Amino acid sequence: MKDKAEQTAQEPDLNFIALQLEGLEETIIYHLIERVQYYKNSVIYVPGKSGFKGFARKSLLDIRLLYHERMxxxxxxxxxPEERPFNIKLPKPRRNVHLPPYPLALKDYNSVNLTGRIKQDYLELADKICRNGDDGQYGSSVENDVFALQAISRRIHYGAFYVAEAKYRKNPSRYRGLVEAREYDALLLALTRTEVEEKIIMRVKAKVRLAQAKVNTKIRTLIDPALILAFYKHTIIPLTKQGEIEYLFNRVPGS
Amino acid sequence: MKDKAEQTAQEPDLNFIALQLEGLEETIIYHLIERVQYYKNSVIYVPGKSGFKGFARKSLLDIRLLYHERMxxxxxxxxxPEERPFNIKLPKPRRNVHLPPYPLALKDYNSVNLTGRIKQDYLELADKICRNGDDGQYGSSVENDVFALQAISRRIHYGAFYVAEAKYRKNPSRYRGLVEAREYDALLLALTRTEVEEKIIMRVKAKVRLAQAKVNTKIRTLIDPALILAFYKHTIIPLTKQGEIEYLFNRVPGS
Incomplete structure (x- = not known):
């Protein structure tokens, strides 16, 4: 028999959550660095141009993402909770997954799923960070796209779910009031901590620079740290807050 | 119609090959760093303990590797050529793969397949670099094991195939003589460049250190660079040379 400490969900703690999010930065950066080792290979993003049997209307990336998510x-x-799929109608697990109790109050984790917008913004990012051209390495390109998409999605949904729940618990009546009044702008303001956002952005920029500091540029392609900074600023951070708001709107009342 | 330059395989060049191999070092290092963010979770390596339906005798890692390679x-x-599978009886491609002509002389790329030994040595490495214990993150652990295994395998087979072919072309009669006489030790000596190996090892060690230089150790786990150095010295470099010898033994005569 497990003891009680293991069965009770831990109180979400903003410092712990911030550390988790910080730890995911390296994962995102590594996958983006790996992606840019290949050319843009734009054809992999064009629906109907995959050259793959049985998927006349999907792009090669979409087919890879579907296969990967089915697996x-x-x-x-x-x-x-923070692993939200880009596809629907996926098969059921075939293994016994032992999950800890999560300190979250959603009936269905998929009631907050930002993958559509994540993919859209990621494709714009890929367009900027990859060199123009075609090296024929389509398989490796979509493979790394999938890794990057999953890492970015995990970061955004983890932040959305846990930060929202932690903030809610600190001041339930205030957040409940804002949600009931559908005060979207006031919620966004309450969830925004500009100084934390600024710190994240500068730290990510420094990490991208450092990760590439001693790379042999004869063979490895570099990413401009400013582009990753901009992606954090214009996609990851805003979508996380968007997810926080959606979390609060979908939060099970009374829990 | 493609022009002739595209259809003729390029002469393998040792400097170009060395750069490719150097470029794969980051990929291997990143995946190992990602793996050690999770505990050892030894149960994922034990056959019959996967908790996965339909695979009574396989470990969770082996099942993940099989699913991943089927995809x-x-x-x-x-x-x-350098992507050699860990499994057999895999399905056929469902997309049109446009491959460049490879400057290699093997009838069947799988006549040189070192994945069995790569997996064995990798499991010993994982045992050393991961923290003891179980965090329940089995899915993420085997996912990163698969990425690392594939990156290491690509490095070893790329080196084995292209270095062997390049060296053969520089001195065909000498290598042909050694192969025909089954002079294993003399072949190993001819293929060994100690100063190059030493350079690789020290460079990898420096890269591991640099990749972790500014990491927040409150949340990210570090790898001892000496363990990666040892893995290059005792596994990656020797297996690459082993693969070079097997390549030469399997090389199609007269090509």
Missing amino acids: DAVFGRFCV | DAVFGRFCV
Whole structure:
């Protein structure tokens, strides 16, 4: 029998959550660095141009993402709250997934799913960070796109779910009031901590620079740190807050 | 119609090959760093303990590797010489893979397949670099194991195939003589460049250190660079040379 400490969900703590989010920065940066080692290979993003049997209307990236998520679903990935899938109608897990109790108050984790906008913004990012041209390495390009998309999605949904719940618990009546009044702008303001956002952005920029500091540029392609900074500023941080608001709107009342 | 330059395989060049191998170092290092963010979770390596339906005798890692390679096979990964699979009986590609002509002389790329030994040595490495314990993150652990295994395998097979072919072309009669006489030790000596190996090892060690130089150790786990150095010294470099010898033994005569 497990003891009680293991069965009770821990109180979400903003400092702990911030550290988790910080730890995911390296993962995102590594995958983006790996992606830019290949050319843009734009054809992999064009629906109907995959050259793949049985998917006349999908792009090669979409087909790869579907195959990858079908595999991940079978292994139980999407039982974890922050792992939200880009596809629907995925198979059930085929393994026993032992999950800890999560300190979250959603009936259905998919009631907050920002993957559509994540993919859209990621495609714009890929367009900027990859060199123009075609090296024929389509398989490796979509493989790394999928890794990057999953890492970015995990970061955004983790932040959305846990930060919203932690902030709610600190002041339930205030957030409940704002949600009930559908005060979107006031919610956004309450959830915004400009100095924290600024700190994240500068730290990410420094990490991208450092990760590439001693790279042999004869063979490895570099990313401009400013582009990753901009992606954090204009996509990751705003979508996380968007997710926080959606979390609060979908939060199970009374829990 | 493609022009002739595109259809003729380029002469393998040792400097170009060395740069490719150097470029794969970051990929290997990143994946290992990602793996050690999770605990060892030894149960994922134990056959019969996967908790996965339909695979009574496999470990969770082996099941993940099989699923991943089945997906990769459908996307055409194993049409590329240096991408050798850990599994057999994989499905055929479902997309049109346009491959450049490779300057290699093997009838069947799988006649040189070192994945068995790579997996064995990788499991010993994982045992050393991961923290003891179990965090329940089995899915993420095997996911990163697969990425690391594939990156290491690509490095070893790329080196084995292209270095062997390049060296052969520089002195065909000498290598042909050694192969025909089954002079294993003399071949190993001819293929060994101690000063190059030493340079690789020290460079990898420096890269591991640099990649972790400014990491927040409150949340990210570090790898001892000496362990990666040792893995290059005792696994990656020797297996690459082993693969070079097997390549030469399997090389199609007269080509």
